[in-house]
Amino acid sequence: MAAKANPVPSVWTRQQSPPDQPALSRTAIVREAVVMLDADGIEALSMRKLGARLNAGATSLYRHVATKDELMELAVDEVAAEITVPPADAARGGAGWRAAATEAAGSFRATALRHPWLSSVLGQAGLAYLGPNLMSYSERLAALFTAAGFPEPSRAIDTLLSYVIGMSTTEAAWLTTVARSGDSEGDFIARLMPAAQQAAADHDHLAEAYADAAVRAPVDPVALRDAKFTYGLEVVLDGLEMRLTA
Amino acid sequence: MAAKANPVPSVWTRQQSPPDQPALSRTAIVREAVVMLDADGIEALSMRKLGARLNAGATSLYRHVATKDELMELAVDEVAAEITVPPADAARGGAGWRAAATEAAGSFRATALRHPWLSSVLGQAGLAYLGPNLMSYSERLAALFTAAGFPEPSRAIDTLLSYVIGMSTTEAAWLTTVARSGDSEGDFIARLMPAAQQAAADHDHLAEAYADAAVRAPVDPVALRDAKFTYGLEVVLDGLEMRLTA
DNA sequence: AGGGGTTGCGAACACTGTGCGCGTCTGCGT
DNA sequence: ACGCAGACGCGCACAGTGTTCGCAACCCCT
Numbered sequence: 001m002a003a004k005a006n007p008v009p010s011v012w013t014r015q016q017s018p019p020d021q022p023a024l025s026r027t028a029i030v031r032e033a034v035v036m037l038d039a040d041g042i043e044a045l046s047m048r049k050l051g052a053r054l055n056a057g058a059t060s061l062y063r064h065v066a067t068k069d070e071l072m073e074l075a076v077d078e079v080a081a082e083i084t085v086p087p088a089d090a091a092r093g094g095a096g097w098r099a100a101a102t103e104a105a106g107s108f109r110a111t112a113l114r115h116p117w118l119s120s121v122l123g124q125a126g127l128a129y130l131g132p133n134l135m136s137y138s139e140r141l142a143a144l145f146t147a148a149g150f151p152e153p154s155r156a157i158d159t160l161l162s163y164v165i166g167m168s169t170t171e172a173a174w175l176t177t178v179a180r181s182g183d184s185e186g187d188f189i190a191r192l193m194p195a196a197q198q199a200a201a202d203h204d205h206l207a208e209a210y211a212d213a214a215v216r217a218p219v220d221p222v223a224l225r226d227a228k229f230t231y232g233l234e235v236v237l238d239g240l241e242m243r244l245t246a
Numbered sequence: 247m248a249a250k251a252n253p254v255p256s257v258w259t260r261q262q263s264p265p266d267q268p269a270l271s272r273t274a275i276v277r278e279a280v281v282m283l284d285a286d287g288i289e290a291l292s293m294r295k296l297g298a299r300l301n302a303g304a305t306s307l308y309r310h311v312a313t314k315d316e317l318m319e320l321a322v323d324e325v326a327a328e329i330t331v332p333p334a335d336a337a338r339g340g341a342g343w344r345a346a347a348t349e350a351a352g353s354f355r356a357t358a359l360r361h362p363w364l365s366s367v368l369g370q371a372g373l374a375y376l377g378p379n380l381m382s383y384s385e386r387l388a389a390l391f392t393a394a395g396f397p398e399p400s401r402a403i404d405t406l407l408s409y410v411i412g413m414s415t416t417e418a419a420w421l422t423t424v425a426r427s428g429d430s431e432g433d434f435i436a437r438l439m440p441a442a443q444q445a446a447a448d449h450d451h452l453a454e455a456y457a458d459a460a461v462r463a464p465v466d467p468v469a470l471r472d473a474k475f476t477y478g479l480e481v482v483l484d485g486l487e488m489r490l491t492a
Numbered sequence: 493a494g495g496g497g498t499t500g501c502g503a504a505c506a507c508t509g510t511g512c513g514c515g516t517c518t519g520c521g522t
Numbered sequence: 523a524c525g526c527a528g529a530c531g532c533g534c535a536c537a538g539t540g541t542t543c544g545c546a547a548c549c550c551c552t
Contacts, residue, residue: 159409162416166408166410203384236485
């Protein structure tokens with residue numbers, strides 16, 4: 001880097017001790033990677049571009065990160081820190097656990113939608129699961145569901161998380177394709193409708209559903225997605241509650 | 247291909263009308279792509295290798311498929327044909343819908359585990375959703391849940407599918423990393439335990455859970471995954487049933 | 493017999509992740 | 523104050539990727 005900041009190599013042009021940016025560090029690399037992923041999606045992240053952003057060569061990154069896959073695991077754990085879980089006390093006594101679980105689920109979804117590339121990565125998931133932030137996340141969930149009084153907390157957690165992951169990844173993937181189209185979500189849906197209707201032409205139930213949707217006044221797609229998420233969440237929580245009281 | 251099979255150009259060396267393998271066709275390409283994906287995972291599929299498998303050059307494929315992404319969408323729809331849904335009659339009368347839903351969910355999971363690359367692709371999902379097989383799948387689900395008497399069938403379907411997708415992708419991703427390790431699932435778990443326990447050292451609930459697992463007699467991991475899946479499935483179905491009778 | 497449309501292909505382009513060896517810089521032990 | 527070992531950054535190179543383009547061979551219809 002010194003060589004680059006000093007293009008004419010001579011004793012006279014050399015700066016003695018430049019304030020020097022924080023240099024290159026693992027955390028700085030991961031942080032910038034997350035920024036790039038959020039901005040331009042997963043296939044826009046390359047080691048060269050990431051290096052360039054940090055005023056570094058591509059291969060310099062390999063001093064701090066073994067491989068790109070490892071970098072992705074670190075990125076996952078980095079954003080995992082954003083997911084909040086209410087303190088376990090909130091669930092003690094049996095009343096508050098539903099609100100607490102709802103909040104935890106909502107926080108997961110919000111994080112997944114804020115970082116849509118997460119969905120693409122969860123499917124290939126090396127063992128990011130062992131990252132400190134994800135570990136702490138699991139721990140807090142376990143504390144919450146144990147305090148709530150579940151006989152098999154891990155089972156309940158797996159169930160809830162599966163639902164939340166399934167819904168969130170689907171949603172994130174949808175939003176990614178919408179974003180790539182350049183249109184707003186509403187416009188994209190409108191533009192997609194004809195094709196969808198034609199594809200559904202031979203299928204009675206689907207055709208009817210599309211026809212109904214076309215007749216009704218157009219709904220805010222964001223509100224619709226929210227409603228869909230909370231509906232399913234209530235279903236899962238109802239099912240879990242039966243295991244709690246029984 | 248004729249030119250390749252016929253390196254000496256002359257009337258005499260030319261084969262008149264060789265039985266000729268089915269040549270190159272969209273369906274043949276997609277079918278072979280699925281075979282390769284199943285065998286070696288998603289990152290092992292390249293256009294050149296796929297072409298080679300079909301005795302064709304890489305670029306020849308582009309006569310039948312616009313882009314690799316499109317090929318992946320076709321592959322998804324191809325395997326979607328394997329997912330079965332019981333006929334709607336099974337659900338009429340209210341009794342059989344649970345068994346039918348269970349079977350549909352199980353079939354989805356089985357397909358996802360048979361083709362683990364599906365999980366990696368669902369996260370980026372272009373609009374494979376419009377493929378004929380997936381459309382027919384949605385239709386049969388809609389028929390089933392409508393016959394079961396759900397007031398909002400699509401809501402129920404979305405909920406169930408989210409759970410099944412979440413659980414299955416997680417499972418498939420796990421199985422993929424296991425497979426890459428070369429070990430059996432049991433051995434891999436054993437090899438992973440120390441690291442997991444160390445990572446969980448500072449987290450009470452997790453540490454306890456790991457300790458319990460270490461004490462108990464080792465369980466067949468396959469059976470354990472099956473149990474986990476059906477537990478969550480029952481939870482979701484219970485929650486749905488409340489919406490049905492109400 | 494001829495010609496038009498379809499199909500396959502080789503070369504080429506712009507990129508990718510990553511290994512290697514070299515120069516430079518830094519901090520520590522004397 | 524000095525010297526040196528280790529950490530650090532970097533350019534080059536390699537093998538491989540998806541995809542475009544122009545050309546050649548083939549089939550079928552007139």
